[in-house]
Amino acid sequence: xxxxxxxxxxxxxxxxxxxxxxxxxxxxxxxxxxxxxxxxxxxxxxxxxxxxxxxxxxxxxxxxxxxxxxxxxxxxxxxxxxxxxxxxxxxxxxxxxxxxxxxxxxxxxxxxxxxxxxxxxxxxxxxxxxxxxxxxxxxxxxxxxxxxxxxxxxxxxxxxxxxxxxxxxxxxxxxxxxxxxxxxxxxxxxxxxxxxxxxxxxxxxxxxxxxxxxxxxxxxxxxxxxxxxxxxxxxxxxxxxxxxxx
Amino acid sequence: xxxxxxxxxxxxxxxxxxxxxxxxxxxxxxxxxxxxxxxxxxxxxxxxxxxxxxxxxxxxxxxxxxxxxxxxxxxxxxxxxxxxxxxxxxxxxxxxxxxxxxxxxxxxxxxxxxxxxxxxxxxxxxxxxxxxxxxxxxxxxxxxxxxxxxxxxxxxxxxxxxxxxxxxxxxxxxxxxxxxxxxxxxxxxxxxxxxxxxxxxxxxxxxxxxxxxxxxxxxxxxxxxxxxxxxxxxxxxxxxxxxxxxxxxxxxxxxxxxxxxxxxxxxxxxxxxxxxxxxxxxxxxxxxxxxxxxxxxxxxxxxxxxxxxxxxxxxxxxxxxxxxxxxxxxxxxxxxxxxxxxxxxxxxxxxxxxxxxxxxxxxxxxxxxxxxxxxxxxxxxxxxxxxxxxxxxxxxxxxxxxxxxxxxxxxxxxxxxxxxxxxxxxxxxxxxxxxxxxxxxxxxxxxxxxxxxxxxxxxxxxxxxxxxxxxxxxxxxxxxxxxxxxxxxxxxxxxxxxxxxxxxxxxxxxxxxxxxxxxxxxxxxxxxxxxxxxxxxxxxxxxxxxxxxxxxxxxxxxxxxxxxxxxxxxxxxxxxxxxxxxxxxxxxxxxxxxxxxxxxxxxxxxxxxxxxxxxxxxxxxxxxxxxxxxxxxxxxx
Numbered sequence: 001x002x003x004x005x006x007x008x009x010x011x012x013x014x015x016x017x018x019x020x021x022x023x024x025x026x027x028x029x030x031x032x033x034x035x036x037x038x039x040x041x042x043x044x045x046x047x048x049x050x051x052x053x054x055x056x057x058x059x060x061x062x063x064x065x066x067x068x069x070x071x072x073x074x075x076x077x078x079x080x081x082x083x084x085x086x087x088x089x090x091x092x093x094x095x096x097x098x099x100x101x102x103x104x105x106x107x108x109x110x111x112x113x114x115x116x117x118x119x120x121x122x123x124x125x126x127x128x129x130x131x132x133x134x135x136x137x138x139x140x141x142x143x144x145x146x147x148x149x150x151x152x153x154x155x156x157x158x159x160x161x162x163x164x165x166x167x168x169x170x171x172x173x174x175x176x177x178x179x180x181x182x183x184x185x186x187x188x189x190x191x192x193x194x195x196x197x198x199x200x201x202x203x204x205x206x207x208x209x210x211x212x213x214x215x216x217x218x219x220x221x222x223x224x225x226x227x228x229x230x231x232x233x234x235x236x237x238x239x240x241x242x243x244x245x246x
Numbered sequence: 247x248x249x250x251x252x253x254x255x256x257x258x259x260x261x262x263x264x265x266x267x268x269x270x271x272x273x274x275x276x277x278x279x280x281x282x283x284x285x286x287x288x289x290x291x292x293x294x295x296x297x298x299x300x301x302x303x304x305x306x307x308x309x310x311x312x313x314x315x316x317x318x319x320x321x322x323x324x325x326x327x328x329x330x331x332x333x334x335x336x337x338x339x340x341x342x343x344x345x346x347x348x349x350x351x352x353x354x355x356x357x358x359x360x361x362x363x364x365x366x367x368x369x370x371x372x373x374x375x376x377x378x379x380x381x382x383x384x385x386x387x388x389x390x391x392x393x394x395x396x397x398x399x400x401x402x403x404x405x406x407x408x409x410x411x412x413x414x415x416x417x418x419x420x421x422x423x424x425x426x427x428x429x430x431x432x433x434x435x436x437x438x439x440x441x442x443x444x445x446x447x448x449x450x451x452x453x454x455x456x457x458x459x460x461x462x463x464x465x466x467x468x469x470x471x472x473x474x475x476x477x478x479x480x481x482x483x484x485x486x487x488x489x490x491x492x493x494x495x496x497x498x499x500x501x502x503x504x505x506x507x508x509x510x511x512x513x514x515x516x517x518x519x520x521x522x523x524x525x526x527x528x529x530x531x532x533x534x535x536x537x538x539x540x541x542x543x544x545x546x547x548x549x550x551x552x553x554x555x556x557x558x559x560x561x562x563x564x565x566x567x568x569x570x571x572x573x574x575x576x577x578x579x580x581x582x583x584x585x586x587x588x589x590x591x592x593x594x595x596x597x598x599x600x601x602x603x604x605x606x607x608x609x610x611x612x613x614x615x616x617x618x619x620x621x622x623x624x625x626x627x628x629x630x631x632x633x634x635x636x637x638x639x640x641x642x643x644x645x646x647x648x649x650x651x652x653x654x655x656x657x658x659x660x661x662x663x664x665x666x667x668x669x670x671x672x673x674x675x676x677x678x679x680x681x682x683x684x685x686x687x688x689x690x691x692x693x694x695x696x697x698x699x700x701x702x703x704x705x706x707x708x709x710x711x712x713x714x715x716x717x718x719x720x721x722x723x724x725x726x727x728x729x730x731x732x733x734x735x736x737x738x739x740x741x742x743x744x745x746x747x748x749x750x751x752x753x754x755x756x757x758x759x760x761x762x763x764x765x766x767x768x769x770x771x772x773x774x775x776x777x778x779x780x781x782x783x784x785x786x787x788x789x790x791x792x793x794x795x796x797x798x799x800x801x802x803x804x805x806x807x808x809x810x811x812x813x814x815x816x817x818x819x820x821x822x823x824x825x826x827x828x829x830x831x832x833x834x835x836x837x838x839x840x841x842x843x844x845x846x847x848x849x850x851x852x853x854x855x856x857x858x859x860x861x862x863x864x865x866x867x868x869x870x871x872x873x874x875x876x877x878x879x880x881x882x883x
Binding site (some may be wrong): 032041046051057058060129132139154160190 | 414
């Protein structure tokens with residue numbers, strides 16, 4: 001297969017960026033998109049040019065590091081995939097593929113396609129945990145948890161913190177990310193104790209980091225590689241309202 | 247140098263209790279006067295950082311990723327063992343201990359393994375309290391599954407994302423401490439050197455990966471939780487960034503490196519597709535609970551799986567090991583896969599794969615039932631291969647997955663450098679020559695939540711440590727050496743990329759120091775590695791500068807370390823003329839082709855001590871005694 005890649009290049013946070021065109025010839029359909037970028041980078045290095053900077057790590061869709069907008073969509077058009085799970089067989093032979101970083105004011109560009117997602121850390125630090133110290137836990141079987149609650153907690157906790165929801169949202173809202181953590185913990189008896197304080201603190205942190213608000217477009221849900229449901233945003237809004245008036 | 251493991255006296259079930267009873271403590275008000283550096287934020291590092299901060303220590307945490315939540319523990323799929331005996335099937339701390347010692351093929355330290363089994367239950371308690379959403383049944387009780395190497399169901403799981411959920415638990419506990427100001431987090435920092443003052447670990451030099459600048463940090467102790475070295479093989483199931491460099495830096499500063507040849511090949515990975523492949527993907531071995539492994543009985547049978555009748559299928563694990571069947575330990579499963587493929591019965595386009603078939607499980611549990619247990623794994627397989635495992639059997643093949651070897655530590659988890667502690671996969675301690683499934687998560691969290699908080703306190707209370715600042719000449723010297731190494735690499739401007747050298751090294755190791763090893767192959771590798779290293783330093787091409795965000799330079803420096811470390815790994819494999827666990831020497835096997843240990847000559851931990859550039863490292867031996875689990879030949883038949 002042959003492809004034309006248009007890749008975002010930007011020296012640093014303050015420089016102006018541009019697209020660079022790279023040609024890829026005789027590409028195996030079994031190659032992943034990031035493996036193709038690796039290969040193109042090898043060629044650039046040997047030519048004495050700077051390779052394209054892009055973040056990646058586990059290459060199996062779980063660490064949440066890779067964060068590319070592929071052909072206009074965060075993580076590309078394959079529903080439920082991270083960037084690293086895209087394989088060339090998913091593209092058309094001869095296709096032009098544009099590659100750029102997730103874009104959001106809260107995610108400044110560091111270099112080329114690498115972004116700074118520290119804002120998401122601050123949202124978790126505001127309250128995305130259960131306040132229990134090592135040594136203070138009762139036996140794990142003490143409190144039975146209804147399977148529906150436990151399953152919902154798991155589904156919400158599957159978020160990998162990649163930030164695709166923010167990149168997909170026209171408002172750059174982080175409400176899918178934030179509501180997933182709130183729903184995860186509030187679904188379990190262990191997390192209910194601090195639920196009110198948590199939702200207030202995390203929503204506040206989210207606002208302070210410069211993320212926008214939800215206007216029910218649900219592009220976040222469509223872009224999410226882990227099928228995190230926008231239903232959690234409604235749950236978070238309800239919890240926030242309850243916590244604010246009680 | 248000699249190795250003192252500092253194992254407490256008394257019967258095995260009392261050792262840890264006695265240790266805790268006799269431990270010197272640091273007064274709560276004094277804890278804030280101690281600074282601790284933690285490098286790495288996987289299960290070991292994050293849990294240690296959180297717990298030490300909860301106790302009141304000042305903790306500085308470093309990771310190479312953009313967020314501590316991305317450490318490679320996140321990718322562990324299957325589960326975590328604990329001796330809860332919730333299933334009433336005869337489990338106990340003793341049984342978990344025995345299974346782990348036996349699974350490790352009698353090359354782990356009994357006292358450490360017993361402590362690990364003792365801690366296992368408290369880990370589950372803490373994780374549930376943190377909100378880790380373990381799988382539950384309809385009564386709301388915690389569910390368990392069984393895993394390779396055990397005959398009880400003791401594995402707690404969160405679908406196929408147990409590592410993710412446990413890591414997020416530890417990450418969140420650490421985030422709470424960051425918010426409280428007790429942990430200071432430094433992401434995108436790579437440890438380049440360990441700094442010793444008066445013979446003790448007192449700080450580190452890191453590269454700020456954003457700016458390229460070298461930075462110095464001082465502390466009263468340094469905790470390394472930097473993971474394993476599987477990527478020395480180039481292709482492994484590790485994340486691309488996982489590396490040996492921090493551990494290697496500690497080795498070169500005097501920390502002995504134990505059993506580097508104990509590497510684990512995981513039996514259930516997705517087979518490789520070609521030369522440009524960047525990594526291999528693991529499918530959790532929990533799949534072996536319900537999947538049946540087979541190959542065509544006929545060599546070169548190219549029929550599609552569905553057209554091969556039952557009688558023409560060779561369920562080799564079930565036939566050879568009737569009592570454990572598909573659940574034999576990882577090393578046994580891997581070697582058998584290699585054997586049938588070497589015999590020409592392998593499947594797929596490369597012939598380097600075997601089937602893992604869920605047809606029977608789908609019949610028994612229904613498609614829904616299988617999906618509830620393994621849905622995300624099936625999805626992942628389909629994304630990578632383009633095949634639907636509900637309809638055609640998966641193809642799997644072994645790949646490098648975990649490394650049991652690591653920096654040598656005593657019972658306190660302290661390396662041979664005073665003040666330098668090592669946790670999780672980065673140390674060598676608990677898994678012997680082979681790690682059982684669902685034991686890595688247990689060990690990382692046991693080390694971080696329940697061991698280091700005690701032993702580190704003991705170190706602080708028992709030693710007078712003066713104040714050290716980053717102005718100490720030792721920091722300047724370390725920083726200068728780091729800068730010089732980087733400069734030398736950038737100056738070469740040769741004709742090959744670092745990645746190209748890495749691939750060559752990986753192939754050499756996989757062929758000669760892989761699943762089955764022999765003297766000739768090991769000697770060949772031992773001769774070739776220094777040659778590749780010399781070629782690397784003469785002909786590598788690294789782009790960019792040292793004062794910039796430079797991923798190409800990051801990778802090149804890691805490859806430089808692999809090229810040194812690979813030699814130690816090979817040397818260790820050559821010296822250990824026995825087969826045990828993941829280390830299979832072809833010269834040492836039974837008539838049936840099973841691994842044959844040589845307890846008379848090799849019942850010890852082999853720890854290598856650095857003696858300087860170009861000098862042979864010294865081999866230190868810690869004899870292993872087995873008083874509670876009698877030395878026996880492992881048999882899973």
